[in-house]
Each structure stands twice: as C-alpha cells, then as structure tokens.
Amino acid sequence: MHDIARLTERINEMSRGFQQSATLYTAVEADVFAHFAHGPKTAAEIAKALGWDPRGTRIFLDALVALEILEKSSEHYANSVSAEMCLVPGSPGYQGNLIKHQRSGYLNWLHMDEALRTGRAVTQDEDEQTPEDRRNFKPDELRNFILGMSDIARMSAQHILDAVDLSPYRRLLDVGGGPGTYGIAFLDRHAQMSATLFDRPEVVEIAREQVCAAGLTERFAYIPGDFMLDPMGGGYDLVLLSNIIHSYGPENNRKLVKKCFDALEPGGLLVLKDFIVEEDRSGPPFSLLFALHMLIHTGEGDTYTYNEVASWTDAAGFGPGRAVDITPQSRLWLAEKPGAAT
Numbered sequence: 001m002h003d004i005a006r007l008t009e010r011i012n013e014m015s016r017g018f019q020q021s022a023t024l025y026t027a028v029e030a031d032v033f034a035h036f037a038h039g040p041k042t043a044a045e046i047a048k049a050l051g052w053d054p055r056g057t058r059i060f061l062d063a064l065v066a067l068e069i070l071e072k073s074s075e076h077y078a079n080s081v082s083a084e085m086c087l088v089p090g091s092p093g094y095q096g097n098l099i100k101h102q103r104s105g106y107l108n109w110l111h112m113d114e115a116l117r118t119g120r121a122v123t124q125d126e127d128e129q130t131p132e133d134r135r136n137f138k139p140d141e142l143r144n145f146i147l148g149m150s151d152i153a154r155m156s157a158q159h160i161l162d163a164v165d166l167s168p169y170r171r172l173l174d175v176g177g178g179p180g181t182y183g184i185a186f187l188d189r190h191a192q193m194s195a196t197l198f199d200r201p202e203v204v205e206i207a208r209e210q211v212c213a214a215g216l217t218e219r220f221a222y223i224p225g226d227f228m229l230d231p232m233g234g235g236y237d238l239v240l241l242s243n244i245i246h247s248y249g250p251e252n253n254r255k256l257v258k259k260c261f262d263a264l265e266p267g268g269l270l271v272l273k274d275f276i277v278e279e280d281r282s283g284p285p286f287s288l289l290f291a292l293h294m295l296i297h298t299g300e301g302d303t304y305t306y307n308e309v310a311s312w313t314d315a316a317g318f319g320p321g322r323a324v325d326i327t328p329q330s331r332l333w334l335a336e337k338p339g340a341a342t
C-alpha cells in the first residue's frame, strides 16, 4: 500500500521549494545577517535599519527562524550558527555571492519549457547562441557569478589538496580559472608552485584582485582570452580544468582536453573536476539538476560520466585515468601525459 499522505507531502514540498529560495535570496540581497553580526536585534530595529515595513519585517524574520537561519528569544532575533558561518560577509563558509548568482538564474528556470522546446539557452537570442553561458551579465552579475565560484572553490580546493599529492608539480595552468581560488589555495600549500590563469579578460581582472589580496601577485601570470580559440602556451606540469566541461558539448570538450594535453610536459598531470554522473545517469541528484541548469543557460552544456571523460583523455593521448570522488557530486578525473623522464 502506498502512503498517499506521505507522497502528497513530498510533492507539495517540492512545489513550495521556491518559497525557501526566495526568502533566502531576499535576506542575502538585503544583507540581513550582517545586521546581527554584533548581537541580537528586534524586528523593529531591523525594520528601521533597512527602511522596511515593521509588520513585513516581523513576518520575514519569523520565516527565517522557521528555516533555522535565525534564532529567536523573546522579541530578539540572532544569527544561527549556519548564518554566522555561511551568510555573514567575510565568514569562513560565505555563500552570499553564489546565492546572488543563483537568484539571477532562478528567473530563467521559470522558462525551462522554452529550452525544452528549442534545445537552446533561454538566456540567448536565436542569433547569438554560444556554447557556454554568455549571458549579458551586468558587471555586478558577472562579479556574483565569478565570486560565487570562489564560495564553492574555497572548500573544494582543500578537498583536492587533501586527496591528491601536488607536491611534485611546479607550473600550474588553471584553464577557465575564474577568480583564481584553486590556484591561490594550491600555491599557498606548495611553495614551489607558480600559476598561469586563463580566462576571459573581464574575469582575469577579478582574479587579479583576489590574487593580490592573497599576496601571491609575484607567482601568478594570466592569459586573457578564449581558451577554445587562443593558444594556452606550454611547459606546464599541472593543468586544472575545474567546472568547465559542463558548459560545453562533447566535441568541444574533446578538443579542449587535447589542448590541455599539448600544453603539458611529459609526465604532467591533468586534474579535471566536474559534477560527474553515474554511468546510467541515475544520480547524483545534484548533478542531474545541474545538467538542467546547463540546458537553460548554455547552448550545449551537460553533465558527463567518467567513461565519457575517459574517452576524451584517451583520445588525446593521456595514460589511463583515475577517478577520485571528493564529495558525492564533485568528482575528479586524474590523467597523466606519458613519457616522463625516469
């Protein structure tokens, strides 16, 4: 017998999921959590500080309590541990840039049916379709996107450093390196390493700021351009391709992996990271939903299996690859270019 009440509740939970997202987006946009950084406040105090309606503010703050992002004692609200750790600007697990980026994608998700009908990104006109996500980001949206990558990468970079011994490597090429978070973490851990970051010119400018703030300017170089079209240079012994292949179709990925192969010295290592799906595409759920995000936002993006990735590294000439799952959804494929001097 099916438990209809439980099934109904699950379906309705899914249907109302947007309420939680919208509440979080509004709180982050208004920087509500920063207002509690120095201690509890009443709804009236928050309403005054934000110029909001007192009744609306009380209703809103109570909802954040229900979501366990705020706590309430008598009339006073305070940040919960998750707000303190992840939602106050400057906190160790800050996710605010990523949440702002998700918010701009959320409206596009409502037009998913268009992408399903046409097979095209809903963010691009018919005559301006490009393979990857080239939304006409306004400058602050581009910043949210790129720094949002950093919100994820700060933790993933430590996972990679714990899972893979990078101590033999000296010259890193970070292809589509975004804000430079991986390079910064790798160079912080390995004093012998220097990095070259390849990305679009407007993104390289954001990376430069992050690298400068990390005090690593002397050990970083940049290639501003299009990695599908422009030369990558050579002589690297480590190439990172993190969260790039999901923006492109199989043919472009095959070409890109070959370009990475050519840029590496014999014995060099390719570290490819992405939301790799099971061979039968049965999961993980995050990665299957991420493929939808790519359908909505890119001309040819998708999520791929290890076998698909292996077919590209094999075709390029890499030795047999090795899979490392750093979280259930965030997975690495490591492949070495043969021919190292012994």
Ligand SMILES: C[S@@+](CC[C@H](N)C(=O)[O-])C[C@H]1O[C@@H](n2cnc3c(N)ncnc32)[C@H](O)[C@@H]1O
Pocket: 132, 146, 149, 150, 153, 175, 176, 177, 178, 179, 198, 199, 200, 203, 225, 226, 227, 228, 241, 242, 243, 244, 247
């Ligand atoms: C999803 S972000 C990943 C950033 C970083 N690698 C990470 O894992 O956090 C993709 C990055 O690739 C860059 N990118 C995508 N296609 C590109 C291209 N054809 N040429 C240069 N950069 C590109 C984007 O600008 C963006 O910074």
